[in-house]
Amino acid sequence: NPQLNPTTSEPPTPPTDHRSLAQAHGLFITSPYSPGSPLLLPNGAYVFQKLQSFLRAQYPQFGFQEVITPTIYKKSLWEISGHWDNYAEDMFSVQGRGATGRTENAEVGQDEEFGLKPMNCPGHCLLFGNETRSHRDLPVRLADFSALHRNEISGALTGLTRVRRFHQDDAHIFCRPDQILAEIEQTLKFVGMVYDTFGLGPYKLLLSTRPLDHFIGTIEEWDRAEMQLTEALINSGREFKTNKGDGAFYGPKIDIILKDSNGKEHQTATIQLDFQLPQRFNLQYQASPEEMVAQLAGCENAKGLDNAHRRPVIIHRAIYGSLERFMALLIEHYAGTYPFWLSPRPAIILVLNQSPEILKYVTFIQSVLSGLRPVPPGSLENSNGKPTPQPLATIHLPIDVDASSRGLGKKIAEAFKKRYNHFIIVGPNEARDQTLKLEMIHQPNIPTSENALSRALGRDLQSDDYK
Amino acid sequence: NPQLNPTTSEPPTPPTDHRSLAQAHGLFITSPYSPGSPLLLPNGAYVFQKLQSFLRAQYPQFGFQEVITPTIYKKSLWEISGHWDNYAEDMFSVQGRGATGRTENAEVGQDEEFGLKPMNCPGHCLLFGNETRSHRDLPVRLADFSALHRNEISGALTGLTRVRRFHQDDAHIFCRPDQILAEIEQTLKFVGMVYDTFGLGPYKLLLSTRPLDHFIGTIEEWDRAEMQLTEALINSGREFKTNKGDGAFYGPKIDIILKDSNGKEHQTATIQLDFQLPQRFNLQYQASPEEMVAQLAGCENAKGLDNAHRRPVIIHRAIYGSLERFMALLIEHYAGTYPFWLSPRPAIILVLNQSPEILKYVTFIQSVLSGLRPVPPGSLENSNGKPTPQPLATIHLPIDVDASSRGLGKKIAEAFKKRYNHFIIVGPNEARDQTLKLEMIHQPNIPTSENALSRALGRDLQSDDYK
Ligand SMILES: [Zn+2]
Ligand SMILES: [Zn+2]
Numbered sequence: 001n002p003q004l005n006p007t008t009s010e011p012p013t014p015p016t017d018h019r020s021l022a023q024a025h026g027l028f029i030t031s032p033y034s035p036g037s038p039l040l041l042p043n044g045a046y047v048f049q050k051l052q053s054f055l056r057a058q059y060p061q062f063g064f065q066e067v068i069t070p071t072i073y074k075k076s077l078w079e080i081s082g083h084w085d086n087y088a089e090d091m092f093s094v095q096g097r098g099a100t101g102r103t104e105n106a107e108v109g110q111d112e113e114f115g116l117k118p119m120n121c122p123g124h125c126l127l128f129g130n131e132t133r134s135h136r137d138l139p140v141r142l143a144d145f146s147a148l149h150r151n152e153i154s155g156a157l158t159g160l161t162r163v164r165r166f167h168q169d170d171a172h173i174f175c176r177p178d179q180i181l182a183e184i185e186q187t188l189k190f191v192g193m194v195y196d197t198f199g200l201g202p203y204k205l206l207l208s209t210r211p212l213d214h215f216i217g218t219i220e221e222w223d224r225a226e227m228q229l230t231e232a233l234i235n236s237g238r239e240f241k242t243n244k245g246d247g248a249f250y251g252p253k254i255d256i257i258l259k260d261s262n263g264k265e266h267q268t269a270t271i272q273l274d275f276q277l278p279q280r281f282n283l284q285y286q287a288s289p290e291e292m293v294a295q296l297a298g299c300e301n302a303k304g305l306d307n308a309h310r311r312p313v314i315i316h317r318a319i320y321g322s323l324e325r326f327m328a329l330l331i332e333h334y335a336g337t338y339p340f341w342l343s344p345r346p347a348i349i350l351v352l353n354q355s356p357e358i359l360k361y362v363t364f365i366q367s368v369l370s371g372l373r374p375v376p377p378g379s380l381e382n383s384n385g386k387p388t389p390q391p392l393a394t395i396h397l398p399i400d401v402d403a404s405s406r407g408l409g410k411k412i413a414e415a416f417k418k419r420y421n422h423f424i425i426v427g428p429n430e431a432r433d434q435t436l437k438l439e440m441i442h443q444p445n446i447p448t449s450e451n452a453l454s455r456a457l458g459r460d461l462q463s464d465d466y467k
Numbered sequence: 468n469p470q471l472n473p474t475t476s477e478p479p480t481p482p483t484d485h486r487s488l489a490q491a492h493g494l495f496i497t498s499p500y501s502p503g504s505p506l507l508l509p510n511g512a513y514v515f516q517k518l519q520s521f522l523r524a525q526y527p528q529f530g531f532q533e534v535i536t537p538t539i540y541k542k543s544l545w546e547i548s549g550h551w552d553n554y555a556e557d558m559f560s561v562q563g564r565g566a567t568g569r570t571e572n573a574e575v576g577q578d579e580e581f582g583l584k585p586m587n588c589p590g591h592c593l594l595f596g597n598e599t600r601s602h603r604d605l606p607v608r609l610a611d612f613s614a615l616h617r618n619e620i621s622g623a624l625t626g627l628t629r630v631r632r633f634h635q636d637d638a639h640i641f642c643r644p645d646q647i648l649a650e651i652e653q654t655l656k657f658v659g660m661v662y663d664t665f666g667l668g669p670y671k672l673l674l675s676t677r678p679l680d681h682f683i684g685t686i687e688e689w690d691r692a693e694m695q696l697t698e699a700l701i702n703s704g705r706e707f708k709t710n711k712g713d714g715a716f717y718g719p720k721i722d723i724i725l726k727d728s729n730g731k732e733h734q735t736a737t738i739q740l741d742f743q744l745p746q747r748f749n750l751q752y753q754a755s756p757e758e759m760v761a762q763l764a765g766c767e768n769a770k771g772l773d774n775a776h777r778r779p780v781i782i783h784r785a786i787y788g789s790l791e792r793f794m795a796l797l798i799e800h801y802a803g804t805y806p807f808w809l810s811p812r813p814a815i816i817l818v819l820n821q822s823p824e825i826l827k828y829v830t831f832i833q834s835v836l837s838g839l840r841p842v843p844p845g846s847l848e849n850s851n852g853k854p855t856p857q858p859l860a861t862i863h864l865p866i867d868v869d870a871s872s873r874g875l876g877k878k879i880a881e882a883f884k885k886r887y888n889h890f891i892i893v894g895p896n897e898a899r900d901q902t903l904k905l906e907m908i909h910q911p912n913i914p915t916s917e918n919a920l921s922r923a924l925g926r927d928l929q930s931d932d933y934k
Contacts, residue, residue, distance in 0.1 A: 029597050033544040034581075037537030039594060042609075045535045049523075050859070056516075057857045060865075061839055068512045070504030070632055071538065071614055072559070072583070077500040092539070092561050094583060096618045114501075116539070116561060116583075127506060130496050142509075147538055147614070151563045165537055193854050341859065372528055387660050390524045392517070392808065393860040398527075 018328040036164030043344035069123035072114040092116035135288040139175035184232035205240035250276035352427030485795040503631030510811035536590035559583035602755040606642035651699035672707035717743035819894030
């Protein structure tokens with residue numbers, strides 16, 4: 001099996017490989033104790049969380065509700081979902097110590113086998129199925145950032161792109177068949193909005209349709225769904241291609257294929273329709289009067305339903321896809337010149353000497369630019385000797401300080417190596433005049449950064465203050 | 468084993484039990500497919516994330532840096548940390564499918580046994596040990612909200628308090644021995660600030676000191692550490708008790724014991740010193756000139772160090788402790804009357820009739836109060852037909868609407884049952900005059916809520932508008 005060998009045949013790609021850039025910025029490390037599960041260092045966790053927060057901030061306007069679901073489920077759930085049979089090789093199994101993994105005659109909780117979840121769908125089906133749903137309650141849109149595990153061969157593991165543990169901006173939309181068009185349209189708009197924000201693109205859209213032989217549901221259901229997908233794609237105004245017959249047996253899908261700066265293609269977002277899971281989990285909602293008049297389609301998918309109930313369709317959708325992989329893409333995309341709000345090293349304050357006045361002014365500048373309330377140096381305390389809570393809406397920026405006794409040349413060299421986006425130099429003049437000297441490097445959009453810094457300082461930056 | 472029986476002997480506690488209140492608010496469900504891993508519904512995930520965001524907003528001012536670490540680690544890591552030997556019964560083991568769990572002669576990645584992490588400490592030790600650390604780099608403070616798993620007996624599992632899967636506001640402070648006092652003082656202040664914010668308390672502090680016989684390190688190290696803990700406790704100005712000899716063999720600790728409204732005591736926060744893990748992971752930093760003069764203490768703990776290096780002390784600390792348990796505590800503490808910013812059901816808009824003008828005004832009110840940009844009803848779009856990203860600092864409040872055709876009486880009854888904190892009634896008059904009628908129920912601090920609502924609406928609420 002060639003996949004078992006380490007991937008030594010890859011061409012060397014030092015300048016834009018996400019791993020070397022990530023190392024310069026201190027984003028993550030890997031460990032032989034958990035191959036394929038990158039450990040995100042503070043800077044990497046910072047970027048990860050900014051990506052997560054950005055999407056979270058968008059969820060309410062698109063009607064998504066976040067949920068928090070288990071990491072492990074019993075074998076019996078994975079049997080219902082079909083993963084135990086179809087996905088066995090890619091799943092990790094989990095046992096209580098001393099358990100045999102067999103459930104016959106076992107004491108409850110003492111001898112159960114679990115699966116470490118590779119996907120969130122079965123858990124979301126449990127949540128949907130937990131309540132009686134009316135046709136008016138749909139769509140229900142559940143989002144989940146859970147860690148997922150897939151047992152990839154260890155020889156294939158690389159950085160943030162080929163991993164065993166990752167997080168998706170995963171969501172499942174449970175909707176009526178007649179809501180597919182609107183949901184796909186909104187999802188395509190969501191994708192466009194997010195990729196525009198990061199300056200990613202152009203991207204291609206790829207529709208995969210009903211396979212010839214083996215599929216569930218009726219041809220009418222497929223045709224209706226595919227027509228809605230096609231209409232949404234046309235309405236998006238973007239180029240798309242159709243791969244006829246290339247869909248999974250349980251539903252058609254749309255893939256979003258991103259071209260990176262080297263012309264390499266990456267499949268990131270997916271929008272996958274699913275007629276199967278609703279059936280496996282016997283999910284249903286109370287039919288609308290129109291649906292009751294139209295009667296039930298007599299297909300296997302409707303098995304077990306009376307005419308007063310219908311199966312929802314599930315839309316699996318992810319916009320980033322794997323957050324780890326999306327981070328790798330962005331690392332290469334920005335090549336170190338992150339936008340100010342996302343940069344793990346937006347700025348460093350280089351201190352000319354260590355006099356108390358300068359250090360005091362530096363602490364002030366640092367706290368203002370970081371988004372923290374300005375505090376007297378060396379103290380978190382207000383006049384009561386008690387720290388004060390920072391408000392929830394605080395956006396913290398990691399503004400660093402080099403107040404060591406080394407010379408400015410050495411400090412600048414190190415700051416260059418660490419790829420800070422801005423150097424802020426503070427010496428006796430700046431402390432006296434309460435100004436600052438700004439140098440920008442690795443910065444794609446200088447006016448935006450100036451703007452952000454001016455806003456933070458509460459006044460315009462003087463053009464003399466930076467070059 | 469009595470723990471195997473379901474806990475049927477508990478006294479009935481319907482009104483303040485977190486489970487029944489949680490049900491009224493739709494916070495979580497449990498599933499036989501993952502006993503002890505509560506599934507947080509949208510409202511529960513909302514409260515969970517508000518708790519998490521609140522603490523995250525405080526981390527920068529206390530110098531904590533968040534990291535993201537693996538869920539599973541190989542057996543060999545747990546052998547280093549000592550968990551495999553001492554914690555075996557409480558850990559879940561994890562295997563790739565088809566793996567035997569033995570590592571001899573196994574193909575890499577094909578036949579490894581892993582442990583599902585019950586704690587974050589070993590992962591954080593890997594992160595600390597990954598870099599050369601100078602005495603000037605300390606303290607290093609790593610925070611982590613990872614999901615943790617402990618294999619509790621299934622009969623003992625209850626709601627959010629006795630679980631198998633939970634999240635801690637976990638952090639590890641790697642510091643020099645002379646930094647213990649300052650770190651403990653700051654941690655106690657952090658605890659005080661957080662508990663004050665939630666109106667929790669009073670709480671007791673409990674110091675556990677060196678056991679008589681079995682301990683690691685020297686008596687001098689323990690004495691110095693215990694003196695610093697005691698000084699920090701005295702400086703906190705709070706009552707504390709000492710349990711002499713009650714510390715773990717690897718270090719003294721401080722427990723925070725909270726009294727709930729029923730007088731029941733809960734151990735929530737912990738501050739645990741650890742001399743052992745730094746030794747097991749051979750963690751070290753470059754000694755300061757003073758430390759080099761003072762020479763190395765000749766104890767087992769220093770084994771393998773030359774005089775130019777020292778072991779850091781680890782402080783394990785959690786302020787909430789388990790977020791799930793802390794949520795349960797808050798649920799009972801507030802008994803449904805959450806503060807406005809934390810409430811899963813802060814307000815519902817009850818619509819008197821479904822005329823287009825009223826519905827339009829309702830959509831406007833809802834988007835303003837939710838923290839979203841006001842949008843025309845039924846549309847996410849700006850003039851370009853494209854949605855606009857919400858800024859990162861958006862605080863979203865889940866303001867619901869009941870626009871059904873039912874009568875107001877029925878709507879109010881249901882809103883009461885669901886324990887919304889505010890009812891906002893909108894009819895023809897309100898839509899015409901662009902006002903709103905406010906009724907508050909279950910609300911502990913009405914001026915604060917009025918304030919928040921006025922701020923959201925951008926104008927003072929008229930006193931006639933609510934009763
Ligand atoms: Zn899915
Ligand atoms: Zn720990």
